[in-house]
Amino acid sequence: MAAVARVKVRRPGTGRVIGDRFVGRALRIYLPLLVMLVVTLFPFYWMAITSFKSASELFDFSVSPLWVREPTLDWYRHLFTQTNFPRWAFNTAIVAIASTLISLFCSILAGYSLARLRYRGADTIGWGIFVTYLVPPTLLFLPLTFVIRELHLFNNLWALILTYPTFLIPFCTWMLMGFFKGIPRELEEAALVDGATRIQAMVRIAIPLALPGILAAALFAFTLSWNEFLYALIFMNDSLVKTIPVGVTQELIHGDEFFWGELMAAALLGSVPVAVLYSFFVDYFVAGMTAGAVKG
Amino acid sequence: MTQGNRAKSGWSRREFLKTAGVAAATIAFPEIIISCGPQSSSTPTATIPKPRKGASIRLLQWTSFVKPADDEFVRQAQEWGAANGVTVAVEKVTGDQLQPKTAAAVEAGSGPDIIQMEYAWPQLYTDSCLDVSNEVNILIGKLGKPDPVNEAFCKVNGVWRAIPYTIVPNAWTYRTDYFQQAGVTSFPKTWDELTTAAGKLKATGKPISQTDGHAYGDSLTMWNPVLWGFGGKEVNADGKTVAINSKETRDAIRWAQGAVKAGLVVHPEWLDPDNNQAYHADRISGTLNGASIYIREKIEFHHYTDVTNNAPMPSGPKGTFAMNLIFNHAVMKWSPDAETAKAMLLALMEKDSYLKWTTVASGYNVGPFDAFHNDPIFAADPKLKAFEDVVAPGKWPGWPASPSKKTAQSQTQYIVADMFAKALANGGTGDIEAAVGAAETSLKAIFERP
Numbered sequence: 001m002a003a004v005a006r007v008k009v010r011r012p013g014t015g016r017v018i019g020d021r022f023v024g025r026a027l028r029i030y031l032p033l034l035v036m037l038v039v040t041l042f043p044f045y046w047m048a049i050t051s052f053k054s055a056s057e058l059f060d061f062s063v064s065p066l067w068v069r070e071p072t073l074d075w076y077r078h079l080f081t082q083t084n085f086p087r088w089a090f091n092t093a094i095v096a097i098a099s100t101l102i103s104l105f106c107s108i109l110a111g112y113s114l115a116r117l118r119y120r121g122a123d124t125i126g127w128g129i130f131v132t133y134l135v136p137p138t139l140l141f142l143p144l145t146f147v148i149r150e151l152h153l154f155n156n157l158w159a160l161i162l163t164y165p166t167f168l169i170p171f172c173t174w175m176l177m178g179f180f181k182g183i184p185r186e187l188e189e190a191a192l193v194d195g196a197t198r199i200q201a202m203v204r205i206a207i208p209l210a211l212p213g214i215l216a217a218a219l220f221a222f223t224l225s226w227n228e229f230l231y232a233l234i235f236m237n238d239s240l241v242k243t244i245p246v247g248v249t250q251e252l253i254h255g256d257e258f259f260w261g262e263l264m265a266a267a268l269l270g271s272v273p274v275a276v277l278y279s280f281f282v283d284y285f286v287a288g289m290t291a292g293a294v295k296g
Numbered sequence: 297m298t299q300g301n302r303a304k305s306g307w308s309r310r311e312f313l314k315t316a317g318v319a320a321a322t323i324a325f326p327e328i329i330i331s332c333g334p335q336s337s338s339t340p341t342a343t344i345p346k347p348r349k350g351a352s353i354r355l356l357q358w359t360s361f362v363k364p365a366d367d368e369f370v371r372q373a374q375e376w377g378a379a380n381g382v383t384v385a386v387e388k389v390t391g392d393q394l395q396p397k398t399a400a401a402v403e404a405g406s407g408p409d410i411i412q413m414e415y416a417w418p419q420l421y422t423d424s425c426l427d428v429s430n431e432v433n434i435l436i437g438k439l440g441k442p443d444p445v446n447e448a449f450c451k452v453n454g455v456w457r458a459i460p461y462t463i464v465p466n467a468w469t470y471r472t473d474y475f476q477q478a479g480v481t482s483f484p485k486t487w488d489e490l491t492t493a494a495g496k497l498k499a500t501g502k503p504i505s506q507t508d509g510h511a512y513g514d515s516l517t518m519w520n521p522v523l524w525g526f527g528g529k530e531v532n533a534d535g536k537t538v539a540i541n542s543k544e545t546r547d548a549i550r551w552a553q554g555a556v557k558a559g560l561v562v563h564p565e566w567l568d569p570d571n572n573q574a575y576h577a578d579r580i581s582g583t584l585n586g587a588s589i590y591i592r593e594k595i596e597f598h599h600y601t602d603v604t605n606n607a608p609m610p611s612g613p614k615g616t617f618a619m620n621l622i623f624n625h626a627v628m629k630w631s632p633d634a635e636t637a638k639a640m641l642l643a644l645m646e647k648d649s650y651l652k653w654t655t656v657a658s659g660y661n662v663g664p665f666d667a668f669h670n671d672p673i674f675a676a677d678p679k680l681k682a683f684e685d686v687v688a689p690g691k692w693p694g695w696p697a698s699p700s701k702k703t704a705q706s707q708t709q710y711i712v713a714d715m716f717a718k719a720l721a722n723g724g725t726g727d728i729e730a731a732v733g734a735a736e737t738s739l740k741a742i743f744e745r746p
Contacts, residue, residue, distance in 0.1 A: 055596060059576040141396070142403045149404040234400040237354065237387045237408075253390045255361030255464075255660075256513060256568035257588050 044271070051075050051265035058260055075261035084239050085266060088247035093273070095157055095232075095243060096225035099164035103221045104214065106169050111176030112202050116188070126177055133170035137230050140166065148235055159235040160243070164225050172217040179213030180206060215281055223274050244270040342434045345642065349381035351633035353640055356397060357412035358623070359388040361588040365657035369644070372653065376643045382636055391512065391568075401628070409631035410641065413624045415692070415707065416449055416699040418457040425457035425626040431638045432456040435645055440666025445690045448699050450624050458624035459641050460664035463690070465620045466517040467682040469575065469589045470582030473603040474502045483582075483607030487525060490610050491555040498559025502581040505574060507566035508717040514568050515713040517619040518584050520693060523548045523712055525612020530706060530735075531743050535697035538739045540715070541732055548612070549719045549728050556724030564717050575600075584609075586621065587660045587683050595658070606682035609689065618686040619693070624664075662687050702742050711738045 050058065052071040063069065079085045114126045144163050153159040187209070188201040196204065207214070232246045239247065248266040252259045355373065360366050370386045377384035387408065389397055394414060401407025402424045418425055432450070436442065442450075446460035470483055478496035494504045507515045523529065527544030531537060556562055561580075563570065571583040576597060583589070593601045609618045627637045643649065647667050654661050659673050659680035674684040693712075694703025706712075718731035 056599070059573065059578075059597070059599075061577045061579065141400060145400040145404040149406045154406070230396070233389070233393055234397060237356075238385070250359060250389050250393065253569075254359050254363055254366075255391065255588055256572055256586065257361050257592055258569050258573070 044268070047264045047268040047271075050260055051268055053261065055261065075265040079262050079265050079269075083251050083262070084242070084247060085244075085269075087240055088242050088244045089270070091157060091241060092226055092243040092245075092270075095160045095164070096222050098161045099168060099225045100218055100221040102161065103165045103168035103172050104218055106165065107172035107176050107217060108207065108210075108214065110169070110173040112180050112206060114173070115177045115180035116185070116202075116206070126174070129170045130174045133167060133174065137167060141230055141234050144231070145234060154235060155237045155241055156235075157241060160225075160228070160232055163231050163235070164221075164228060168221045168224060172221055175217050175220070176210065176213055179210040183209045219278065219281060222277065226270075226274055342430050342437070344434065345431065345635040345638040347380040347382050347636040347639040348633055351381075351636040352383040352385075353377070353410065353631075353633060353637050354385045354387060354408040355410040355412075355625075355637075355640075356387045356389065356394070356401075356408035358391045358394050358414070360657070360660065361586065362591065362657045362660045365653060365660065368653050368656040372644055372649050373640065376640055380636075380639075382633075382640070384640065405630050407628065407630070409628060409633060409637040411626050411628055412461065413449070413458045413626045415622055416694075416701075416704040418450055418624065418626055419452055419700050420704050421626070422452045422457055424629050425452075426629050426631075426634055427455050427457065428459050428627055428638060428641075429456040431642055432459055434642060435459065435665065439645070439647060439663075439668070443664040443687065443690075445620070445622055445692050446624060446664040448692055449622055458626040459645065461624045461645075463620050463622055463662040463664055463687055464586050464660060465662055465683040465686045465690075466513070466584055466586055466618065467609070467686045468582055468584050468607045469587075470504070470605060470607065471502065471600060471603050472605050474500050474581035478581075483605070484610050487522065487551055487555070487610045487612050491551070491558045491560070494555055494560035495558035497581045498561070500581065502579065503559055503561040504582040505561040505563060505566075505571060505580040506584055507564070507568075507571060508562040508713055508720055509564040509566055510710050510713065511566060511568045511570075513621055514566070514571060514583075514585060515710065516693060516707065517621070519552075519713045519716045520619045520691070520695075521609055521617040522552060522612070522716070524617040524691060524695065525610075525614055526551060527612075527614040529696060530694055530712060530739055531697045531703075533696040533698075535694075535700055535702065536743055538736060538743050540739055541736045544614070545715075545732055546728055549716065549731065551612075552716055552720055553724040553726075553728075556720050562717070562720050564721075587658070587680060590679065591658050591660060605679055608682045608685040616689045617691055618689045620686060620690045622692070659683055705742050706739060709738060709742075711735050 049066070049068050052068045052073070052075075054070055054072045054074070057069060110129070114122050114129075144166070148154055148159045148163070151159075151162075153162070183206055188205050191201045191205050192198070227245060228243070229245045229249075232243045236242050236246060239251070242250070244266065248263060248270070252262045252266065357369075366388060373384045373386055376382070391414070394412065395417075397407075398411050398413075398417065398421065401411065402421050405424075413421075413425075432442070442460045443463060446463065450456050450458040450460055468483060474497060475481070475483070475493070478493070478500050480493045480496055484490040484493045490504070497504050506518050508519065509515055523545065526548035528542060528548045529539050529544075532539050552560075571580070571585055572589050572592070574580045575583055575585075575589050576592070576599070578600070587606070590604055590606055593599065593604055609616055625641050627634050627641070631637050644653075645665075650663055650668065651671060654663060654668070654671055655673050657673075659677065662668065662684060663671060671684070674680050692699050692703070693707035694700070697703055712735070715731045715735035718734065719726040719728050
């Protein structure tokens, strides 16, 4: 880092460092940022403009596809009046919130235990949990189908609420193990010396300090649950119990014809809650990172 | 359970004598068996299934392109349900989603009472599909002979495991204005004429285009008929001897390479919706597809309806072949109300109801029995005639071998399409021997394994 700091390009004759001026900052910071913004936001832009284009405009390549000439709300109207989209959104929210809470509860306990409690095989169990996460859902859905049948949960949101943690808990546990390991053990030991029980040390010391990690795990779990497709496809049958990813593809793709207007309107609306959640928690997340054990 | 009991007890003397007698008679007098074909089979003794009042039936099927047709199907099913005191639910998923849903139901031994079977699924899921020979024979008595392709898919070892439901025919949809502009007065009748036309059309900037990728409809329906048209085949009729490594296969590939060099544009990245979109966006002048492109132009976009026409498959040196999307209905073994499910399917296949449905489908579907030939919907719009014409030359993946688990496996691995795609890479200059060799290796791994 010190070597990099010494390499400063100075404007000839002035002695000023280019990097400190607007042009320099633009080249170093804003240009890469702009490129990244375009890359990440373009899909949203494309979804948005497509959802406002009329049927005839959707396939008219004689004009630039990057603008909307005659915006229409027909696709949104259709989405809310001709499909069960509001119900799908409600179901998705219920499933995502419930499975996130269940996964966090289990992962916090498992992560803390594996990171803090010294017992034989803890490391192996930790690795085992991570390896479990690597098993693809495309292999797991068949045995899980059998389990769901035995529990009589087909076509019931509980089927998703209970199966999503099978892939959420391993990763969240792995993630939280790292966070718990990063908290100085001495803080909890001090609490234990002062008479706190292990549970109290965990709840009052470790968990508040691991809050950034818990939030990150929550975001991760929520996003994965919100977007999950395969289990929702297999376990849900009726239109009224579907989630957004499944409902949208099943009712807005007809044979080999895609109804892009409604599809993009649904995709845009479906991505809003996750985007809002991320933007809201980014500040929280950063604040959590800066508050730490050293604050004492 | 039945199989288990049989395994325990072995063959009784009576069973052995009966089977041996039938086998001897078959060898000595094959005409006896032939004369006991569908037309004479059990119609007089057929038992008409009775619906159970209070039953609940769930049917899983794909979301067809024509939404009003899906709605009409649901309406008819629910109307029948209301008349018989049966609750009917129709679940619709996309064509791609039908397979995992079916596989999961089979694995769990639980799920919809009726599942729409695509292509050779009755062969794949035989043990989960109930014997519906009685019901098919009732339909044969009423509606005449079934379509040979539906029959080949539905009948497993002589037992009907699914009830023929529909054919989604695939024909060429093309722009008459671009064809005229290029000096091509009618759609090519042979593959060689298609090469010439493709060359002329490319000059207009609106090429004839098709996928050679992994599109479950458009890729299979293109490259299998090309292979057959030149006399090529994956496997012999015995379903065991791989026959892809032949002069005829190389002839088919050489034609395809010539067509691509002349101007046919192939897209390995295209899936089933992509040629539809390219056509609607005025980027291509012709493509092979179901009637969805034409119907959507006609009922929704109205941009190119007047300058769009449809044509049947061109012929090769060995004849005209086509491949269409085939759907049949299987009653699943776990259904607690199988008789009710069968009764409902019979009602939906009644001629009047069925023709009402195909009329709403606007030519996207063709009926699978003789009685549905000359469906008035195809007379109402002469441009749709091509879709009716491709039904007769229709075959199935793996033909001339009968559909089986192995032909289904070869189909889902896109071995034929991949062979053409390899040879058509880099502007139609791929290595033919490497393409045929790779296909042969893959096919041998499927068909010639013990």
